[in-house]
Amino acid sequence: MRVLGIETSCxxxxxxxxxxxxxxxxxxxxxxxxxxxxxGGVVPELASRDHVRRLLPLVQxxxxxxxxxxxxIGAVAYTAGPGLIGALLVGASFARALAYAWSIPAxxxxxxxxxxxxxxxxxxPPAFPFLALLVSGGHTMLxxxxxxGEYRVLGESxxxxxxxxxxxxxxxxxxxxxxxxxxxxxxxxxxxxxxxxPRPMLDRPGLDFSFSxxxxxxxxxxxxRVLDETARADVARAFEDAVVDTLTEKCRRALRATGRERLVxxxxxxxxxxxxxxxxxxxxxxxxxxxxxxxxxxxxxxAMIALAGCLRLERGANRGPPAPARANWPLDEVGN
Ligand code: KG4
Ligand code: ZN
Numbered sequence: 367m368r369v370l371g372i373e374t375s376c377x378x379x380x381x382x383x384x385x386x387x388x389x390x391x392x393x394x395x396x397x398x399x400x401x402x403x404x405x406g407g408v409v410p411e412l413a414s415r416d417h418v419r420r421l422l423p424l425v426q427x428x429x430x431x432x433x434x435x436x437x438x439i440g441a442v443a444y445t446a447g448p449g450l451i452g453a454l455l456v457g458a459s460f461a462r463a464l465a466y467a468w469s470i471p472a473x474x475x476x477x478x479x480x481x482x483x484x485x486x487x488x489x490x491p492p493a494f495p496f497l498a499l500l501v502s503g504g505h506t507m508l509x510x511x512x513x514x515g516e517y518r519v520l521g522e523s524x525x526x527x528x529x530x531x532x533x534x535x536x537x538x539x540x541x542x543x544x545x546x547x548x549x550x551x552x553x554x555x556x557x558x559x560x561x562x563x564p565r566p567m568l569d570r571p572g573l574d575f576s577f578s579x580x581x582x583x584x585x586x587x588x589x590x591r592v593l594d595e596t597a598r599a600d601v602a603r604a605f606e607d608a609v610v611d612t613l614t615e616k617c618r619r620a621l622r623a624t625g626r627e628r629l630v631x632x633x634x635x636x637x638x639x640x641x642x643x644x645x646x647x648x649x650x651x652x653x654x655x656x657x658x659x660x661x662x663x664x665x666x667x668x669a670m671i672a673l674a675g676c677l678r679l680e681r682g683a684n685r686g687p688p689a690p691a692r693a694n695w696p697l698d699e700v701g702n
Contacts, residue, residue, distance in 0.1 A: 367440025367679060368432075370425065370464075371672025374457030375449025375477045376504075377401075377408045379420040380668030383432035383439070384676050390487055391432035393669040395662075396420045399544065406543050414452035421460050428668070436468055441684060443675020446474030447692035448504075454691035462688055473675045474689025476700045480670035481632040482511060483677065484659035487669055492657040497626040499617055499645070502633030502665075503529035503544065506575050506613075507697070508620045511630070514677055515702025520620055521573025528609055528635045531577035535584050535605050539598050549602050550638050556603025561587060563608040568615055573623075575616065580608055606640060614644045621652045630657045637661040 368391070373380035382393035398416050402408045429436065444461035447454055458474065465472035482498050485491065498509045506523035526534070529546055536545020539552065563583045566576045584605055593601065621629060629649040635641065642658055649656035663669055675683075681702065 367676075368434060368438055369473075369672045369676040369679060370428070370439050370442045371668045371670070371675055372421070372425075372442065372444040372457050372461045373477075373480070373666055373668045373671045374417040374421070374453050375445045375447070376453060376666060377413050378666040379417050379424055380666060380671065381421070381424040381428040382668035382672040383428055383434050384669065384672035386676055386680070390669050390672070391434060392428045393667060394424045394428045394431070395667055396424060403543055406537065408450070410450045410452055413450055414456050417453055417456040421456070425464070439468065439470065441465070441471045441473055441675060441679050442468075443473045443475050443671050443678070445477045445480065445671055446689040447477065447695040449477055449693065451691060451693040454693070458691040465688075471679070471684030472688040473678050473683050474691075475671050475674045475678065476695060476697065478505060478697050479515075479517070479700055480674045482509065482517070482630065483674050484632050484663045484667075484670040485630050485657040487663055487673055488657070488659060490657070492628040492630055492655070495626060496628035496630050496657070497617070497620055497624055498630040498632060499613065499636075500633045501528045501613065501631070501635035501641075503527060503533065503546075505633065506577070508573050508616060509697065510624055510626070513702065514681065515700055517697050517700060519698055520624070521575065521616060523575040523577060525576050525578040526581065528575070528577055528613065529633070531581050531609065532635065534581045538581075538584055538588055539602060546634060547637065550606060550640070552599050553602040553606040553640070556599035556601070558603060558607060560600040561604035563587070563604050565608055565612050565615070568612060573616055573620055575612065577609070580605070606638070610638070610641045610644055613641060614648055617645055618648050618651070621648065621654055627654045628657060629654050632659060632664065634665040637664040
């Protein structure tokens with residue numbers, strides 16, 4: 367059964383049609399980045415209102431691109447949480463109304479489950495079980511994925527998420543919000559080793575992360591100085607190297623501890639070129655394969671929600687009432 371997927375947990379409106387046999391038929395995305403840029407961050411009320419405006423045209427476009435008549439859609443999957451509650455409610459209400467009108471099931475999907483499963487949209491999909499590094503603007507976690515819905519969080523950030531650290535450091539360097547990708551582009555021109563920032567939490571055992579100190583170290587290094595373009599690039603490079611080293615070492619520890627043979631990387635920071643290269647190397651050290659979503663499916667999108675909905679539908683997720691929208695929803699409470 368084909369599934370229409372709807373993502374509205376933050377500032378992207380994503381819609382996609384997934385077919386269990388043919389795979390992804392279409393996907394559409396509207397990003398609100400330009401709208402929030404003036405405020406330096408996402409304004410929740412503006413986000414909700416924009417989702418209202420964008421959803422219907424995006425659904426129409428996605429169905430058209432897929433060549434899928436509404437009657438061929440077997441279920442509507444939507445992000446039920448975690449995320450901004452207003453934005454989630456728009457997507458959930460829209461999806462459930464559509465499902466009601468079409469007399470088909472509505473399936474609430476956990477946003478992070480969507481991210482974890484995004485590499486399954488690629489040509490060489492990983493089989494279960496696998497180890498997943500989830501690095502986004504809101505989360506940094508290492509998750510042991512035994513099977514669909516069987517998630518054990520092995521470690522997570524005690525303060526800022528990796529993407530948040532990228533965004534805040536980018537702001538310090540004068541880059542526009544959200545600065546992760548821009549900082550990475552600047553770092554490409556920087557020289558390694560000119561500046562050096564700490565590798566948080568590597569000096570002690572465990573799989574948790576902490577990135578807020580790193581952002582502060584950058585702030586201290588920049589204090590009272592006017593940097594030219596070369597120096598800004600060197601700082602960006604040093605910051606990126608510190609984050610990438612930290613994430614890589616924690617993945618190495620987690621691969622060693624779990625013995626998993628597949629490493630999945632997901633979430634917006636997973637689009638980072640240097641991180642992908644290093645993680646592929648670490649996986650290789652342990653004889654494991656590394657799996658990444660294509661960069662556009664690292665960040666929020668409807669395709670991962672359609673896919674997760676489809677897998678859940680195959681497991682009989684349409685039997686109970688659809689999940690309510692929830693701002694907070696721990697990943698290990700998802701269940702199967
Ligand atoms: O997964 P995502 O779209 O949103 C959340 O669910 O949080 O991730 C967005 C985050 C932002 O913090 C953004 O700056 C970061 O991913 N990001 C990157 C890159 N592209 C996006 N960070 C580092 N390098 C990149 N190339
Ligand atoms: Zn996300």
